[in-house]
Amino acid sequence: MTWQPRPISREGVQAALSKAERYRLINDPSSAESICLDILAIEPANQQALVTLLLAITDQFPHSPGALAQRARELVPRLDDPYRRAYYAGIISERLAKAQLSAPKFRHGDFAYHELRDAMTWYEKAEALRPAGNDEAILRWNSCARLLERHKELAPREDGPVDPDLE
Numbered sequence: 001m002t003w004q005p006r007p008i009s010r011e012g013v014q015a016a017l018s019k020a021e022r023y024r025l026i027n028d029p030s031s032a033e034s035i036c037l038d039i040l041a042i043e044p045a046n047q048q049a050l051v052t053l054l055l056a057i058t059d060q061f062p063h064s065p066g067a068l069a070q071r072a073r074e075l076v077p078r079l080d081d082p083y084r085r086a087y088y089a090g091i092i093s094e095r096l097a098k099a100q101l102s103a104p105k106f107r108h109g110d111f112a113y114h115e116l117r118d119a120m121t122w123y124e125k126a127e128a129l130r131p132a133g134n135d136e137a138i139l140r141w142n143s144c145a146r147l148l149e150r151h152k153e154l155a156p157r158e159d160g161p162v163d164p165d166l167e
Contacts, residue, residue, distance in 0.1 A: 008038045013046070020052045029059035050078050054088055061099035069096055083129040087137055090122030094144055101151065113154040116144045 008016055016035050023032035036053035039046055057072040072092045079085045097115035119140070126137035148154055 005038060005041070007042060010042060013039055013043060013049075017046075017048050017052065020049070020056070024052065024056055024059060027059075029056040032056040032059075045078070045080070047080060047084075050075055051084070051088065054092070058092055058095040061095050062102060065096055065099045083126055083131070083134075086122050086126035086129060087140075090119040090126060090137070090140060093119035093122060094140060097144075097147075101147075109151075109154045110156055112151075113148070113156050116148055116154070117156075120144045 016039050020032040020035040020039075023029070023035065033053060033056040036049045036056060039049040040053065043049065054072050054075045057068050057075075060068055069092060073089070076085050076089050076092070079088060093115045097112040097119065100112040100115070123137040123141040123144070127141070130137055
């Protein structure tokens with residue numbers, strides 16, 4: 001048996017967006033993800049739904065980062081602002097690194113290192129594109145830098161990063 005989601009009304013989009021944000025806040029990202037998919041089914045370019053979906057997916061990285069990272073990265077080109085594309089690409093990499101660091105069997109300091117450096121590169125791009133007074137990218141870059149300073153075991157491998165999902 002196949003279950004088809006029922007479409008929501010266009011009039012209900014704003015309320016649905018608010019509900020998705022609440023589900024993220026109460027640590028129920030899969031419900032937030034579902035709501036965003038419902039919104040995007042009727043408004044495929046809804047930027048707030050795309051960002052919330054991307055964040056809801058990254059909220060789930062500690063459980064299954066590999067496949068989820070690909071899904072999150074596929075959303076980035078759909079963002080209509082170059083600043084947001086760079087900023088959220090950085091968020092994905094930063095959250096992947098943090099998921100790796102918090103894994104019970106943390107083994108791949110090189111993977112986390114490379115993801116943090118990738119995030120920092122994206123944040124540098126976002127910083128160059130940011131609107132006046134918007135320091136989000138700088139704050140995130142600084143967070144990554146401090147994480148690297150605190151975790152001296154994070155270092156690059158000479159032969160490139162290892163994907164922990166492939167080992």
